[in-house]
Every structure is written in C-alpha cells, then in structure tokens.
Amino acid sequence: xxxxxxKLSEILFYYIIILFGAIGWIYGYFLQDFTYVFYxxxxxxxxxxxxxxxxxxxxxxxxxxxxxxxxxxxxGESKKSK
Numbered sequence: 660x661x662x663x664x665x666k667l668s669e670i671l672f673y674y675i676i677i678l679f680g681a682i683g684w685i686y687g688y689f690l691q692d693f694t695y696v697f698y699x700x701x702x703x704x705x706x707x708x709x710x711x712x713x714x715x716x717x718x719x720x721x722x723x724x725x726x727x728x729x730x731x732x733x734x735g736e737s738k739k740s741k
C-alpha cells in the first residue's frame with residue numbers, strides 16, 4: 660500500500676464509521692433503544708475492516724520509487740586490505 664492508498668483507506672474508514680454510527684443513532688433514537696447504535700456501529704466497523712485492511716489494488720495506484728542501492732563501504736575496504 661502506497662502513501663496515497665493509506666490516505667484513501669483512512670478517509671474511507673472515517674466516513675464508513677461516521678455514516679453507520681449516524682444511521683444507527685437516528686434509528687435507535689426513533690426506536691428508543693440504544694443497542695441499535697452499537698449494532699450499526701459494529702456493522703460499520705466490519706465493513707470498514709473488509710475494505711480498508713487488505714491491500715486491495717486500488718490502494719497501489721501510486722507506487723513509491725525507491726533509489727538504487729549503494730554498495731556497502733565496509734565491503735569495499737575489506738576487499739582492498741586482502
């Protein structure tokens with residue numbers, strides 16, 4: 660997962676949790692039962708885990724370009740001393 664993918668995953672997580680919590684709160688308010696808030700929030704957490712935790716291909720659209728490796732200096736010096 661690249662940095663842009665991490666950002667997208669975090670935004671999705673927040674919106675899913677807030678959406679399901681708000682829907683559960685409204686539903687629980689009208690039914691006068693607070694347990695529906697927790698049920699709805701739990702469903703939101705489950706969905707967000709399925710969407711945000713695995714390394715889905717949509718999170719890898721901007722790969723990080725790493726620098727070429729530099730040879731170790733200590734290896735070069737040990738070869739010269741032999």
